[in-house]
Amino acid sequence: MKLDAQHLQAHNQQALADHRAAFDYTAARLTRQGLDIPQLIDKIAALQIAIPSWALGTGGTRFARFSGGGEPRTLEEKVADVGLLHAINRSSGAISLHIPWDIPEDAAAIRALAQSHDLVFDAVNSNTFQDQPGQPLSYKFGSLSHSDKAHRQLAVQHNIEVIRHGEGLGSKALTVWLSDGSCFPGQQNFRKAFQRTLESLQEIYTALPADWKVLIEYKPYEPNFYSTVIQDWGTSHLLASKLGKKAYSLVDLGHHLPNTNIEQIVATLMMEGKLGGFHFNDSKYGDDDLTVGSIRPYQLFLIFNELVYGMEDPASINPTPAWMIDASHNVKDPLEDLLQSVEAIKIAYTQALLVNREELEAARENNDAARAQEILQDAFRTDVRPLVAEARQRSGGALNPIGLFRHSNVRRQLVQERGLKTISTGL
Ligand code: PSV
Ligand code: MN
Ligand code: MN
Numbered sequence: 001m002k003l004d005a006q007h008l009q010a011h012n013q014q015a016l017a018d019h020r021a022a023f024d025y026t027a028a029r030l031t032r033q034g035l036d037i038p039q040l041i042d043k044i045a046a047l048q049i050a051i052p053s054w055a056l057g058t059g060g061t062r063f064a065r066f067s068g069g070g071e072p073r074t075l076e077e078k079v080a081d082v083g084l085l086h087a088i089n090r091s092s093g094a095i096s097l098h099i100p101w102d103i104p105e106d107a108a109a110i111r112a113l114a115q116s117h118d119l120v121f122d123a124v125n126s127n128t129f130q131d132q133p134g135q136p137l138s139y140k141f142g143s144l145s146h147s148d149k150a151h152r153q154l155a156v157q158h159n160i161e162v163i164r165h166g167e168g169l170g171s172k173a174l175t176v177w178l179s180d181g182s183c184f185p186g187q188q189n190f191r192k193a194f195q196r197t198l199e200s201l202q203e204i205y206t207a208l209p210a211d212w213k214v215l216i217e218y219k220p221y222e223p224n225f226y227s228t229v230i231q232d233w234g235t236s237h238l239l240a241s242k243l244g245k246k247a248y249s250l251v252d253l254g255h256h257l258p259n260t261n262i263e264q265i266v267a268t269l270m271m272e273g274k275l276g277g278f279h280f281n282d283s284k285y286g287d288d289d290l291t292v293g294s295i296r297p298y299q300l301f302l303i304f305n306e307l308v309y310g311m312e313d314p315a316s317i318n319p320t321p322a323w324m325i326d327a328s329h330n331v332k333d334p335l336e337d338l339l340q341s342v343e344a345i346k347i348a349y350t351q352a353l354l355v356n357r358e359e360l361e362a363a364r365e366n367n368d369a370a371r372a373q374e375i376l377q378d379a380f381r382t383d384v385r386p387l388v389a390e391a392r393q394r395s396g397g398a399l400n401p402i403g404l405f406r407h408s409n410v411r412r413q414l415v416q417e418r419g420l421k422t423i424s425t426g427l
Contacts, residue, residue, distance in 0.1 A: 001080075001413045003087040008398055011407055015399045022386040030382075035354065037387075044350050044391035048323070049280070049342050050094035050122035051082045053102045055328035056335070057424025059289070066330050070414030071424040075102045076113060078424070081414075083117025085335060088404055090395035091342050094122040096324050097169070099162045100132055101425040107168030114169075122173070123215060123277060123322050124166035128155040129179035129223070142180040144200035145193040145229045152200050159204045167209060173322055174208065175250060175277060176201070177217040181224030181231075193229045198242055205243045215250040215277040215322065216240055220257050222286070233265045240274055248276020252326055253303075254288020255279075263302040270310030273317035278307075279326035280345055289327045291337050293344025300344065301380045304352035312357075333411055339401045346388045354379040 027037045056078050057071040072078040078095070085092040095114065097104070104110040114121065128143030136154070141147070143155035163174050180197065182188035201214070208214055218236040221228055230236055233249055240247040249269050256262055269275035282290040282300070293300050310318050325341045328334060356375055363371035389399045398404040405411075 001084070001410070001417060003084060003408065003410075007408055008088075008404060011404045012393060012399045015403075019386065019389055019393075019399050022383075023390050026383065026386045030354065033356075040350070040353060040387060041391045041394065043353060044346060044388055045090070045395045047346060047349055048091060048093040049345055050096045050322065050324040051085060051092050051338060052096045052098065052125075052324060052326055052328075053078045053082075054098050054425065055325060055338060056081045057328070057422075058330045058334060059328040059424075064330075065423075067421060067423050068333060068411075069420040069422070070411055070416075070418045071334070071422040073418060073422050073424070075104060075110060077418065078102065079110065079113050079117060079119065081335060082119055083114075084410065085338055085342070086118060088398050088401045089339060089342055090392055090397035091346060092338070093118060094120050094324075096122040096125060096175075097165075097171075098125040098127060098425075099158075099165055100127060104165055104169060107165065111169055121166070121169040121171040122324060123175045123213075124162050124169070124171045124173070125175045125177070126159045126162040128158055129177075142178075142193070142229075144176075144178055145180040145188075145197040147192075147196075152196060156200050156203045160207045163204075163207055163209070163212070166212075172211060173213040173215055173277070174204070175215040175217060176204070177219065177250075177252075178230055179219075179223050179228075181221075181228035182226050183224055184226055188227060190227065194235070197229050198239060201239060201243055201247075205247060208246055212246060213276050213322075214243065214247050216247065217250040217252055217255070217277075217279070219252065219255040219288075233269065237269065237272070237274055240276075249274050250277035250279065250322075251275065252279035252281070252288060253292075253300075254281045254283045254290075254326070258285070262299065263306045266303055266306040266310070270306065270316065270318040273319075275310070275318055275321050277322040277324065279324050280341060281325065281327035289329050291327060291329070291332070291344070292325060292341035293348065294340075297344065297348065298380060300348040301351050302376070304348040305355055305376065305379075308349070308352040308355070309357065335410065336402055336405060339405060343388065343401065346391075347384055350384040350387055351379045351382060354382055354384070 058068045072081050082095045131138050137151045146152050216236045218230045220231050236249040240249050280292045281288050282295040284295050360375045
């Protein structure tokens with residue numbers, strides 16, 4: 001289905017008077033503080049967050065999957081779903097594919113379809129954490145770090161194939177997340193596992209086109225419960241540094257042990273020019289699939305405070321990271337969940353744009369901890385939703401994305417088109 005543009009306009013019209021009042025109030029207040037509102041709106045509108053092809057269906061649990069109706073059955077339907085999101089919020093203009101869950105049989109046709117929805121292809125993701133039907137060797141005991149060279153070669157070749165698929169789509173990065181590790185003390189030689197992973201990644205790196213990046217994602221545990229080869233940002237950074245200038249670390253919010261200071265990791269990686277990508281989600285315990293901003297919005301803001309500092313600092317050597325949501329769950333409509341995540345990201349980003357950096361630096365230099373906290377919390381506690389809505393509306397999107405989604409009966413139409421019992425590929 002395609003979103004009816006007239007319906008969107010009519011829906012916006014109903015909310016317009018309320019929105020205007022809220023926007024005018026916020027804009028006037030921030031203008032008095034010295035902020036340039038048109039510039040702010042342009043920045044908010046420009047931020048695009050990629051949607052992973054595996055988050056369009058229900059997922060995010062290892063125990064049972066309760067499929068929702070109208071889930072996309074094919075890559076074409078996945079592209080259509082992301083197109084729908086982008087038409088509603090004008091902020092999800094990219095899609096990230098996971099191979100072989102989503103093999104583009106005809107890359108040119110898929111690319112043209114994406115273009116018709118105003119979408120581009122973000123990083124492509126390899127999968128060496130599952131065996132595929134007919135696969136000659138198993139990844140049960142690892143892939144790029146496997147003790148056996150032939151197993152490692154299979155995984156290397158798969159990653160090179162993923163790059164080739166990505167080239168056909170216009171992607172510019174390969175994301176590597178490995179589940180390699182061990183479940184019991186003594187099972188694996190840590191040093192050999194690291195060295196083998198590095199050698200395998202070196203082979204993949206050699207196959208990267210000149211204008212591509214490889215993003216190395218880390219995760220402390222799961223599915224392995226004793227050790228993970230790329231367990232933390234230090235390991236990821238070490239690999240990226242040894243590989244070369246096209247290799248970067250990727251931070252996934254959910255891939256940290258409880259209470260880790262993720263904003264400090266972001267600051268350090270950006271300082272080194274090595275933060276290549278970011279996966280957004282939220283978590284309360286050791287999970288990595290809850291809606292962005294649903295549990296710890298202040299942490300998200302503090303992370304964005306470092307991201308904005310890293311992006312806006314004229315002396316920064318870090319390229320703009322690839323932004324992606326990496327979350328999917330059973331209990332919500334996946335498209336509503338994604339609309340909520342994008343909104344939470346935009347809110348945190350906008351709040352971070354409000355931080356008065358000169359004053360913050362002055363407070364820091366004077367060791368004025370109370371003033372520094374006031375500056376940050378003043379930005380965090382500003383209701384920036386009217387600014388985000390204004391940016392969305394000016395880009396042709398909805399003032400109230402979830403309201404429009406529900407009012408348009410999107411899910412009912414998708415169920416009618418695709419059926420009630422459809423299952424989308426993914427975890
Ligand atoms: C597994 O933890 C994971 O969620 C990683 O975050 C990857 O980015 C994603 O799966 C897709 O492979
Ligand atoms: Mn991830
Ligand atoms: Mn994850």
